Amino acid sequence: VDIELTAKEANVQLLPGSKTKVWMFDGNLISGDKTAVQKLGNGYLGPVIRVKKGQKIRIRFINQLPEESIVHWHGMHVPEKDDGHPKDVIGNGETYIYEFEIMNRAGTYWFHPHPHGRTGPQVYNGLAGLFIVTDDEEQQLKLPSGEYDVPIVIQDRLFDGNNQLVYLSRGRMDRMNGFLGNRILINGNLNRELSLKSGCVYRLRFLNGSNSRFYKLAWEDGTPLIVIGKDGSLLDRPISMPYIMLGVAERVDLWLDLSERPNGSQMVMKSLSFSPGMMGMMGGMRNRRRNNLPLGSTYDVLKISLDREGSNNFQLPQKLAVFNKLDPATAVNRSNPRTFSFFMRRMRWTISGRTWEMTGVTEDETVKLNTTEIWEIVNSGGSRGMMMNRGMMGGGMQMPHPFHIHHLQFNILERDVSGVDSRIWNSVKDGFIDSGWQDTVLLMPGMKVKLIMRFEDFKGLFLYHCHNLEHEDMGMMRNFKIE
Numbered sequence: 458v459d460i461e462l463t464a465k466e467a468n469v470q471l472l473p474g475s476k477t478k479v480w481m482f483d484g485n486l487i488s489g490d491k492t493a494v495q496k497l498g499n500g501y502l503g504p505v506i507r508v509k510k511g512q513k514i515r516i517r518f519i520n521q522l523p524e525e526s527i528v529h530w531h532g533m534h535v536p537e538k539d540d541g542h543p544k545d546v547i548g549n550g551e552t553y554i555y556e557f558e559i560m561n562r563a564g565t566y567w568f569h570p571h572p573h574g575r576t577g578p579q580v581y582n583g584l585a586g587l588f589i590v591t592d593d594e595e596q597q598l599k600l601p602s603g604e605y606d607v608p609i610v611i612q613d614r615l616f617d618g619n620n621q622l623v624y625l626s627r628g629r630m631d632r633m634n635g636f637l638g639n640r641i642l643i644n645g646n647l648n649r650e651l652s653l654k655s656g657c658v659y660r661l662r663f664l665n666g667s668n669s670r671f672y673k674l675a676w677e678d679g680t681p682l683i684v685i686g687k688d689g690s691l692l693d694r695p696i697s698m699p700y701i702m703l704g705v706a707e708r709v710d711l712w713l714d715l716s717e718r719p720n721g722s723q724m725v726m727k728s729l730s731f732s733p734g735m736m737g738m739m740g741g742m743r744n745r746r747r748n749n750l751p752l753g754s755t756y757d758v759l760k761i762s763l764d765r766e767g768s769n770n771f772q773l774p775q776k777l778a779v780f781n782k783l784d785p786a787t788a789v790n791r792s793n794p795r796t797f798s799f800f801m802r803r804m805r806w807t808i809s810g811r812t813w814e815m816t817g818v819t820e821d822e823t824v825k826l827n828t829t830e831i832w833e834i835v836n837s838g839g840s841r842g843m844m845m846n847r848g849m850m851g852g853g854m855q856m857p858h859p860f861h862i863h864h865l866q867f868n869i870l871e872r873d874v875s876g877v878d879s880r881i882w883n884s885v886k887d888g889f890i891d892s893g894w895q896d897t898v899l900l901m902p903g904m905k906v907k908l909i910m911r912f913e914d915f916k917g918l919f920l921y922h923c924h925n926l927e928h929e930d931m932g933m934m935r936n937f938k939i940e
Contacts, residue, residue, distance in 0.1 A: 458489035458514045460506065462528070464570070464584055465521040469501045471647050472620045477501075479583035479622070480522060482568075487517075497608060500645025502666075503568070503586025505608055508559050510592035516555040520547050526579060527553065529571035530588060531706060532689050532866065532896040534560045537917025540863055543573035544815055544918075560914070561866075562778070562894060563595035564689040565608075565662045565708040573813060573934070577636070577668055577926035581624050583645065585610070585666050594778055595691060601660040601712075601771045607653075610645065610666045611703075611758060613638035613750065625927075633804070634856065635669025635925045639749040641758055650760045653713075654767030655720040660685070661711040665703045668926040670752060671857065671899060673888055675700035677725040677757075683773070686710030689866040690894035691778035700729055702888035704859035704899030706924040709890065712773055720766045726759040731884035734856045734902040753884075780893070782868050783909045788831045794907060795821065795830065799858045799900070799923060800837035805931060806923065812932030818918065822937040829911045831870065834860045836900035855902035859924040862937075866894035867910040876903035897924055912939045 463483045468476035482503025486494040495505045508514055520526050525548050529541030535557045538545070547553045566588040570579040587608050600606075615623040615638040625631045643649045653659060665672060676682065681697040688708050701709055718724075733753040750756055785791055798809050805812060811819075824830060836858050869891040874882050881901050889899070898906055922934030 458493045458508060458512060459487040460494055460515070461485040461487055461517045461519065462503070463519040463521055464526055466523075467501070471500070472616065475620045477616070477620050477622060480579060481583045482586050484586070497587065497610070498644045498646055500642070501583035502610060502645035503584065505587045505589060506568070507589045507591070510559050510561065510563065510590060512559045514555070514557060514559060518547075518553045518555065520549055520551055520553075523549060524572075524575065526570045526572050526575070526584075528555075528568055529863070530566065530568050531861075532561070532564065532566040533588065534864060534866075534914065536915045537919065540919060541571045542918065542920065543571055546572045559590060561590050562690045563590055563592040564686060564691070564894070565589055565664065565710060566689065567664055567666070567708070573815070574930050577930045578624055580666070580926055581614070581636070581668055582622065587662070587664060589662070598774050598777060599771065600685070601658055601769070605657060605769060605771065606660045606662070607651065608662045608664070609643060609651075609759065610664045611672065612642045612645070612666045613640065613670045614642055615639050615749070632927045632931055633806070635927045637670055637749055637752060641750070641756065643759055649758070650762055652764050653715060653761050654765045655715055655718050655722070655763040656766055656768045657715050658769055658771040659713045659715065661713055662708065663703065663711065664708045665705055667705055669705060671702065671704045671859070672728040672758065673700050673731045673885065674703055674758065675727055675729050677727050680724070683712040683714075684709060684890060685712050685777060687890045687893040688895040688897060692893045693778060693780040694776055695773060696890070696892070698887065698890075700888045701890065702885050702899055704857070704897060704924070705926070706859060706861055706897045707899065714773070715763060718763055720763055722763050724761040725757055726761075728756055728758050730755045732878075732881045734878075734881055783829055783911060785831060785870060785909055788829045788909060789825070790830050794833045796833045796835060797921070798835040798837045799860070799933070806928045806933040808922070808933060808935050811935060813934045814936070816918065816936065818936040818938045822935060824912050824937060824939055826916055826939050827913055829909065832908050832910065833905060834898070834900060834908065835905045836902055857899060857901050858928070859897055859899050860921070861897040861924040862910070862921040863919040864915070865910050865912065866896050867908040869895065869898060869906060870909050871907040873905040874903075876905070877901055878903065916940055
């Protein structure tokens with residue numbers, strides 16, 4: 458597959474009146490299967506790229522933006538030169554050529570810019586797209602495909618009176634908390650209604666493509682969510698959940714059976730209320746004064762209208778993908794996991810007290826090729842006492858952090874919630890998916906997670922960071938080195 462992907466400025470009709478200035482990815486298929494590049498609706502988002510495990514792909518990234526950029530293939534297992542590291546940014550008029558083999562399992566991945574300090578505004582301006590991988594194992598399951606395989610990208614935005622995007626309107630406070638908008642968009646469009654067929658079964662692929670907002674997704678009528686995939690894989694079996702906590706950059710694949718729903722009916726997906734932690738609540742109070750959507754409030758995300766009739770014969774498999782979870786006994790540091798703590802120091806978000814260095818890497822961040830390791834990720838603090846005693850002094854200000862590591866997929870071994878305030882935990886506890894292969898995990902304040910991962914195939918310098926894009930741009934990002 459050979460694709461030309463251009464980042465450019467554009468004007469898109471999102472609201473009545475003036476068009477909105479955005480940045481967007483324009484995809485053009487040079488050679489390969491014509492289904493490899495598909496436009497996603499009529500909004501600002503980039504194309505959906507569809508490939509199969511074992512294929513080789515060339516992507517010619519052309520930068521027509523007024524600043525430097527580079528593209529990261531989120532969740533993909535690729536060599537260092539193809540990962541989209543900030544050191545590889547290119548300027549206006551330049552081209553960066555990616556060439557790699559698709560080595561990932563079937564899953565829902567995505568792509569977005571990754572220049573240090575400018576990832577937040579570039580994604581916010583519209584630069585993002587889906588990257589969907591299939592494989593033989595998935596195809597044998599005969600899951601919903603074609604028009605019944607529906608991508609859904611959730612984002613929030615803020616517009617001024619002239620329909621233009623507003624970003625970081627509160628300056629440093631928006632950087633510290635993470636930027637929140639006052640409107641939810643689906644697939645780069647303010648029209649949040651999907652038209653589906655009654656009598657049919659669908660696969661819905663959700664991506665949280667927001668800068669910092671995360672969601673507690675649930676059907677308004679209480680219908681359970683049937684989860685079949687998370688991040689970089691199908692699950693080993695379907696699971697039923699009352700709601701899902703979807704952190705920034707996380708993806709989830711849902712099975713939706715409309716075979717018994719009458720034509721003319723509707724389904725509404727909401728984000729339900731939850732307690733996000735101290736900084737989230739502080740931000741919520743300020744956002745109410747701005748008429749924004751506070752983090753943790755209740756609001757509609759998506760409406761599905763069954764305005765047509767149809768039928769298909771997709772059956773939900775009781776067994777999905779073979780899991781092959783990594784064995785903790787094979788980890789070289791099984792009795793002494795590496796620990797990385799996310800906290801604020803001197804009014805800056807840090808990882809274990811460190812902030813971003815373009816090529817800097819410590820011994821603690823250096824791993825060996827062809828080894829398996831356990832990492833413990835800690836969202837420091839979070840208990841009520843710690844927040845009240847330390848929160849206003851800059852040392853203990855806590856909020857959720859979505860942890861993302863480049864280059865690989867991990868398994869979640871353990872989620873320790875003993876340090877999480879009970880009000881926070883009780884509001885979110887039934888919404889986490891800890892099975893499957895993942896590349897991003899949401900940590901509430903005070904939470905610890907143990908992850909197991911394997912470093913294989915490629916040496917090089919890769920990233921791990923908070924995927925709250927404002928935190929990332931502030932320096933809550935580090936390198937790790939495989940040698």
